Amino acid sequence: MEKLMQVQEVFIEETFHASIERVFNAWTDPGKLLQWYAPAGCTIRFKTLNIVTGGKFHSCISNPVHGDCWCIGEYLEVQPYIRIVFTLINADENGQPINPTTIGMDADWPGETVVTVTFSEVEKGITRLQLKQSVSQDLAKKTGAYPSWLQMLEKMRGVV
Structure with a gap:
């Protein structure tokens, strides 16, 4: 009997009632990122x-x-109003990569993932955002990464 195939990457699609420029700028304006790029109850700061x-x-x-x-x-890759692709690597305060298990993460969590965010205009003033992350969606749900993305995107609605 075949096992059901696991979803090999995170995939989230959201629609925003905002222009593609506003949605893209929420990802590229440092002031806007500070307002939403952390799960509920958390804050973010940037050294770089x-x-x-x-x-x-x-x-x-x-x-x-x-x-x-x-x-x-x-x-x-940063293509205005089209796509943003970035690596996401667990690190220490000095910017050195670390094994995710040293900070209590699941042993199966990879030390580096790639996040791809694409933007498309559904119609004037309505934007579709698709987010992919190169980690199993099941693992992302188990570890809290998946619900964290959902919480962050919900916070982003208040910024766009």
């Missing part, structure tokens, strides 16, 4: 943030229950 192709970031999401979660990454 250069949102251009080849640019890098070093961020920390602070959770009042679980503490700080540092990440680094590189923007592999």
Whole structure:
């Protein structure tokens, strides 16, 4: 008997009642990112943030229950109003990659994932956002990463 095939990547699609420019800018304006790019009850701060192709970031999401979660990454592609692709790597406060298990993450969680966000105009003033992350959707749901994306995108609605 064949096992059901696991979804091999996170896939989230949301529609926003906002222009494609406003939705894209929520991902590229540092002031706007500070308002929404952390799950409910958490905050984010950036040591480094250069949102251009080849640019890098070093961020920390602070959770009042679980503490700080540092990440680094590189923007592999930033195409205005079309797509943003970046790596997401668990790191320490100094920006050095770390094994996710050292910060209490699931042993199956990869140290690096790639996030792809695409933007498309459904009609004037309505934008479809698709987010993919190169990790099993089942694992992302189990670890809380998937619901965290949903919470963040919900917060983003208040920014666009």
